[in-house]
Amino acid sequence: MKNSLLGLFVALAVSAAPAARAAERTINIFNWSDYIDPKVLEDFTRETGVKVVYDTYDSNEILETRLLAGNAGYDVVVPSATFLQREIKAGVYQTLDKSKLTNAKNVWPEIAARLARYDPGAAYAVDYMWFTTGIAYNVKKIKSRLRDKPMTSWDQVLRPDNLRKFADCGVYVLDSPEDLFSIALNYLKLDPNSKNANDIRRAADLLAGLRHFVKKFHSSEYINALANGDICLAIGWAGDSFQARNRAREAGNGVEIAYVIPQEGALMSLDALAIPKDAPHPGDAHLFIDYLLRPDVAARNTKATNFANGVLASRPLIDKEIAENPAIYPDEATMKRLFTVTAPDPALQKIITREWTRVKTGR
Numbered sequence: 001m002k003n004s005l006l007g008l009f010v011a012l013a014v015s016a017a018p019a020a021r022a023a024e025r026t027i028n029i030f031n032w033s034d035y036i037d038p039k040v041l042e043d044f045t046r047e048t049g050v051k052v053v054y055d056t057y058d059s060n061e062i063l064e065t066r067l068l069a070g071n072a073g074y075d076v077v078v079p080s081a082t083f084l085q086r087e088i089k090a091g092v093y094q095t096l097d098k099s100k101l102t103n104a105k106n107v108w109p110e111i112a113a114r115l116a117r118y119d120p121g122a123a124y125a126v127d128y129m130w131f132t133t134g135i136a137y138n139v140k141k142i143k144s145r146l147r148d149k150p151m152t153s154w155d156q157v158l159r160p161d162n163l164r165k166f167a168d169c170g171v172y173v174l175d176s177p178e179d180l181f182s183i184a185l186n187y188l189k190l191d192p193n194s195k196n197a198n199d200i201r202r203a204a205d206l207l208a209g210l211r212h213f214v215k216k217f218h219s220s221e222y223i224n225a226l227a228n229g230d231i232c233l234a235i236g237w238a239g240d241s242f243q244a245r246n247r248a249r250e251a252g253n254g255v256e257i258a259y260v261i262p263q264e265g266a267l268m269s270l271d272a273l274a275i276p277k278d279a280p281h282p283g284d285a286h287l288f289i290d291y292l293l294r295p296d297v298a299a300r301n302t303k304a305t306n307f308a309n310g311v312l313a314s315r316p317l318i319d320k321e322i323a324e325n326p327a328i329y330p331d332e333a334t335m336k337r338l339f340t341v342t343a344p345d346p347a348l349q350k351i352i353t354r355e356w357t358r359v360k361t362g363r
């Protein structure tokens, strides 16, 4: 009797154990804000049983500080390619187990090839989204201030005399030295990827001249600020700018937002999915990345964020309004105007950080 009771307990314990473990499966995701369809996270949990603890950031610098401090507890993070490149060198990521990424067959070869310049052999990351940095603006407010001239050139925002015209209706600029220095260098007809300290100082001089007309340097608040009419101009990312346009439309508040890739060209960036070396749940991290590479899931994330994704097979599933918008999915002519950058070495990074502080504070 005793033995059979014990046997029953053991049998119960054994059969309950997998269920209990399954209920506890969790992954910790650290991603950019406004960068996923929240329903995708719910569906992932429903389909896999893995709960998602989700936290957001709005700058590579924040992510990098956490990663370098170690033991941040993240399973999947989303660095931009340049940061990925130097973080791989710093040893913060683990190589991906491709056998667990069955949906990797869906990636966009051209985008994967671009990312491989930062991650040779595509060992550590796959592309999530890719995009440009351009000018988002309130159509009515800009029209009156430009006296009906169209917004087409960086000249209209990077010259203090021009930016001055928009100061009264509110200007935000990304708090991202990589974006702003490459844009300024390109505008000055220097190499946007210059690794020369003097070039960086010249770009900083240009940008510092704009500070008085900038209400805020910030990399996520501009979405709502544009949508509700608090600001009229932002140097921002494509998808975020179209999210602002859509939020204004949904609010029916009469605010019309447009986004332009100026004629002089714009920075094109890639954001990648990667797994930190110390990720507590690497198996489920792969499961999550593989889920994001599913064409229908990638299409939903693009629909929600207005960012182009790295999954070619998702394109036929994306509404024409997005898939055929050359400011989101640049056509060949637009592509020619885009430039890309690589990571600076630590010595130049120090100069960039110092010069960026000077741009923002004047000191």
Ligand code: N2P
Residues within 6 Å of the ligand: 032, 033, 034, 035, 080, 220, 237, 240, 271
């Ligand atoms: C999402 C911004 C992602 C683009 N709001 C910058 N990496």
